[in-house]
Amino acid sequence: MQCGYFERHECRSCTFMGRAYAEQLAGKDRAARAGLAEAVGDSAWREPFASRESQFRNKAKLVVGGTPGAVTLGILDGDRRGVDLRRCGLHEPVVAQAIPVLADWIDDLRLLPYDVAKRRGELKHVHVTGSPAEELMVRVVLRGDSQAQRVRDGLEDLQAALPHLRVATVNYLPEHVALLEGDDEEVLTPARTLAMDLGRLTLHLGPRSFFQTNTAVAVGLYEQARDWVAEQAPASLLDLYCGVGGFGLFAATLPDAPTVLGVEVSADAVASARHTAESLRDSGTATNRVEFRCGDAGSELPDAECVVVNPPRRGVGDELCAAIESSNAATLIYSSCNPTTLARDLAELPTFAVTDARLFDMFPQTPHAEVVVRATR
């Protein structure tokens, strides 16, 4: 893949840009095997799961820069000025096509971009998520409510310009902080969730809920974990750091499904997971007990025969590793976006032996990837 933004040094995020995709994938697989050599033997590794090399990102998190009537949507440069990346080739077509439409709409509304250096202005970011059915969720991140009415008033125009717009929100981030969103969300549309049809089931994604950035690879990952759960046939499964519930809910659709308990710190993600669980129950797709709790995954470890963990980059940490180690869990499925913390955590779980490992290329054009392992006692 080639990228003009990269070649002109306007955006250097994709550090593997210009390398043949097969070479990228093989290099990441080698790096993962080397980084996990202590914990994962050669025979455990499966073929890496490849991605499309472009147009794979289901979401764009765009920093707004420029001036009213001439905004940039992309990133900030070293001087904290906006760099427009509206033709970034990583985004799925439905997201890519929406970005220039959003830029025009913002220009028409004369919204005032937030100037990070001067700490002035209102419009900080725009988040766009696309679903497999090509519906959209658009979230406009404002500093305060002084221009929120313009956004509300402009909703009809936006819906006319983006007929597949399903969810539109205003998110408020009043603090001057390096975050992409705040805690307060105003939903402007009747629909509050975006339906992500993942084949086996449809996840319902609320505005402030993490979802894996690469839908096709996420489906591969959930299917892989589901296959392993099917082979282990546990009676109960604990999905820690469950987000909107992908791992647990896929397992809940097995013919001999375990009972599922998901634990997640984000209340919005838990609400999304519960929504999906309810629709699976209503349709008869998941008949066993499926429950989601809002809380800290590290605070207590409910009993389960199979534990799935999918933590943020910092990993699971000593305490939770010790709790898993001393639990009755027979199987651990650990999905990680950081091989360093995965290796560290596996070293803290000496009674588990990794039987299978696989790299999922969630983030082509970068050195990052997801690695999932199955470990049994």
Ligand SMILES: C[S@@+](CC[C@H](N)C(=O)[O-])C[C@H]1O[C@@H](n2cnc3c(N)ncnc32)[C@H](O)[C@@H]1O
């Ligand atoms: C890598 S995401 C995984 C989400 C989910 N498993 C999925 O497949 O989409 C990590 C999740 O952990 C959540 N999280 C972070 N710290 C947590 C904690 N201490 N306890 C529970 N969940 C936490 C985040 O909100 C996020 O949803």
